[in-house]
Amino acid sequence: MSTPALMPVYPRCGVRPVRGEGVYLYGEDGAQYLDFAAGIAVNALGHGHPALVKAIAEQAATLMHVSNLYGSPQGEHLAQRIVESSFADTVFFTNSGTEAVECAIKTARRYHFVTGNPQRTTLITFNNAFHGRTMGAISATNQPKMRDGFEPLLPGFAYAPFNDLEAALALIDDTTAGFMVETIQGEGGVSAATPEFLQGLRKACDEHGLLLVLDEVQCGYGRTGKMWAYEHYGITPDILSSAKGIGGGFPLGACLATEEAAKGMVFGTHGSTYGGNPLAMAAGEAILDVMLEPGFLEHVTAMGERLRTSVEQMIPNHDQIFEGVRGKGLMFGIKLKDSAVARDFVAHLRDHHGLLTVAAGENVVRVLPPLVIEEAHIAEFVQKLSDGARAYTAMAVAA
Numbered sequence: 300m301s302t303p304a305l306m307p308v309y310p311r312c313g314v315r316p317v318r319g320e321g322v323y324l325y326g327e328d329g330a331q332y333l334d335f336a337a338g339i340a341v342n343a344l345g346h347g348h349p350a351l352v353k354a355i356a357e358q359a360a361t362l363m364h365v366s367n368l369y370g371s372p373q374g375e376h377l378a379q380r381i382v383e384s385s386f387a388d389t390v391f392f393t394n395s396g397t398e399a400v401e402c403a404i405k406t407a408r409r410y411h412f413v414t415g416n417p418q419r420t421t422l423i424t425f426n427n428a429f430h431g432r433t434m435g436a437i438s439a440t441n442q443p444k445m446r447d448g449f450e451p452l453l454p455g456f457a458y459a460p461f462n463d464l465e466a467a468l469a470l471i472d473d474t475t476a477g478f479m480v481e482t483i484q485g486e487g488g489v490s491a492a493t494p495e496f497l498q499g500l501r502k503a504c505d506e507h508g509l510l511l512v513l514d515e516v517q518c519g520y521g522r523t524g525k526m527w528a529y530e531h532y533g534i535t536p537d538i539l540s541s542a543k544g545i546g547g548g549f550p551l552g553a554c555l556a557t558e559e560a561a562k563g564m565v566f567g568t569h570g571s572t573y574g575g576n577p578l579a580m581a582a583g584e585a586i587l588d589v590m591l592e593p594g595f596l597e598h599v600t601a602m603g604e605r606l607r608t609s610v611e612q613m614i615p616n617h618d619q620i621f622e623g624v625r626g627k628g629l630m631f632g633i634k635l636k637d638s639a640v641a642r643d644f645v646a647h648l649r650d651h652h653g654l655l656t657v658a659a660g661e662n663v664v665r666v667l668p669p670l671v672i673e674e675a676h677i678a679e680f681v682q683k684l685s686d687g688a689r690a691y692t693a694m695a696v697a698a
């Protein structure tokens with residue numbers, strides 16, 4: 300047998316973490332890494348946060364799992380708090396982001412089904428989108444690398460260029476159910492929707508009776524310094540998918556919806572064996588407790604600004620490799636010049652400078668630290684980034 304026991308769908312790197320502490324990860328060999336990837340925007344409170352650890356341990360000892368056939372005081376409580384902190388009236392809990400997206404797609408289709416427009420099944424989605432890996436989610440992006448060989452895909456998607464309002468509006472016809480879009484594209488390259496674009500989609504939805512579905516799996520839940528990224532835009536969606544930071548490392552996702560948009564999601568239409576089980580709810584409560592503490596989101600904003608100015612200041616010293624910065628709050632991206640390849644530079648930082656970041660589309664290095672970082676971590680990051688840029692450039696010149 301030459302196939303590894305662990306299905307080889309990831310090109311895994313040599314870092315093999317076995318322990319985490321705050322903003323640091325430790326490898327099998329004892330090496331220390333400054334973790335500015337945070338499990339791809341998941342470990343919002345860093346590693347081993349005492350409140351999260353305690354909540355999970357205590358709940359595991361009390362009650363880990365029961366079926367959704369039974370009443371859920373735990374689920375009702377967290378759902379109520381999320382409703383109070385968002386546009387939504389109702390929440391369905393999932394175990395991942397892609398399941399939250401799946402629930403969002405189903406909710407949108409079902410809305411039109413029960414409101415007399417069963418022909419409205421198509422969601423307009425956007426180039427470079429990433430919505431996850433289920434059949435529904437890969438059908439909602441037009442990136443070949445995720446779709447090739449998995450056909451036939453789910454019908455009912457049309458694709459427009461991101462941030463091109465006119466192109467999106469031109470796709471509307473009588474089969475359109477709505478739009479599904481990342482408020483800030485993550486995998487696609489940390490590209491924020493423009494206000495005109497998002498506000499224009501909202502307006503079109505209101506005019507045509509369509510639904511606005513926001514995928515905030517990566518950009519939501521405190522990451523940008525607001526609880527939800529849509530708060531930067533003065534609009535609200537009808538449906539929203541959340542995950543990643545919402546569980547801080549515990550597998551948890553959620554599909555949020557207004558009462559109107561969730562009209563079709565009645566008894567028997569959807570479900571999940573694990574979704575929203577007591578253990579997941581305990582993790583979710585612990586994360587939300589910390590995020591809603593006065594000053595938490597302000598801290599994210601302040602650290603985001605600090606990170607941005609620090610990196611901007613060093614760009615002139617390394618302008619052979621860095622082109623500019625993008626993103627909001629601690630959803631941050633550094634665009635590289637064509638002379639460098641983001642994936643290679645990320646590997647260089649990781650292997651030679653003990654710094655973890657993530658490559659994204661459009662030749663961008665994604666910087667997604669835990670939301671609890673302090674100024675000292677940013678200073679350490681900038682030092683490593685600067686050392687890395689100097690060494691990487693020297694190597695490129697030598698090669």
Ligand SMILES: *Cc1c(COP(=O)(O)O)cnc(C)c1O
Nearest residue numbers: 395396397429430431485516517
């Ligand atoms: C990560 C991500 C997903 C998929 O989440 P999983 O938990 O991996 O299923 C969906 N949408 C966006 C925007 C993401 O960043």
